[in-house]
Amino acid sequence: MTTAAQESGISLSPQETPEAEGAAKQKKLALVASKGGLDELYPILIMASTAGALGWDARVFCTFYGLDLVNKKRRKKMKVAAVGNAASPPPINGIEVRVPTILGILPGMNSVATWMMKKWMKNSNIPDFDDLYQTCVDLGVKFYACATTMGVMNVNPDDIVDNAECLGATAFLDYAAEADVSLFI
Secondary structure, X not given: OOHHHHHHOOOOOHXXXXXXXXXXXXXXXXXXXXOOOHHHXXXXXXXXXXHHHOOOEEEEEEOHHXXXXXXXXXXHHOOOOOOOOOOXXXXXXXXXXXXXXXXXXXXXXXXXXXXXXXXXXXXXXXXXXXXXXXXXXXXOXXXXXXXXXXXXXXXXXXXXXXXXXXXXXXXXXXXXXXXXXXXXX
């Protein structure tokens, strides 16, 4: 009890003491990255960096195509799919332009869609992919490569970036079970 509480005869439980107020439980974010397109991985990094900036314990489990997020060889080749992306392309200068899906099969359209995405992010003052990933690492976000997926996709531990660890689904589920927010993207 504090002195003021003692004088007034009020009894405070341990959770109500001023010391307990400052010792709030750290929030946890569990993200599962399951897709490997540039436009599918940017949201993961935005959520993870935001959580890290807020002081949350944020962890990202990369499985199936989401493994590209931490794969040294494949992360430099990420693209935006021009076919099968119902929301593509984004508005250009605020003007809604709908391109027929059939045009997405033309050679070079994935490169055009990727260029558009990168330009859209740059114009919105969002760091490029590598810088945003490094921001996450600097903020303490932990990245994991799914051990099972690595076997399925023939990815060697040497192919994983240095600041990511190999982890099994069981271990990540233990973390996710205690997380305040869990998202599968």
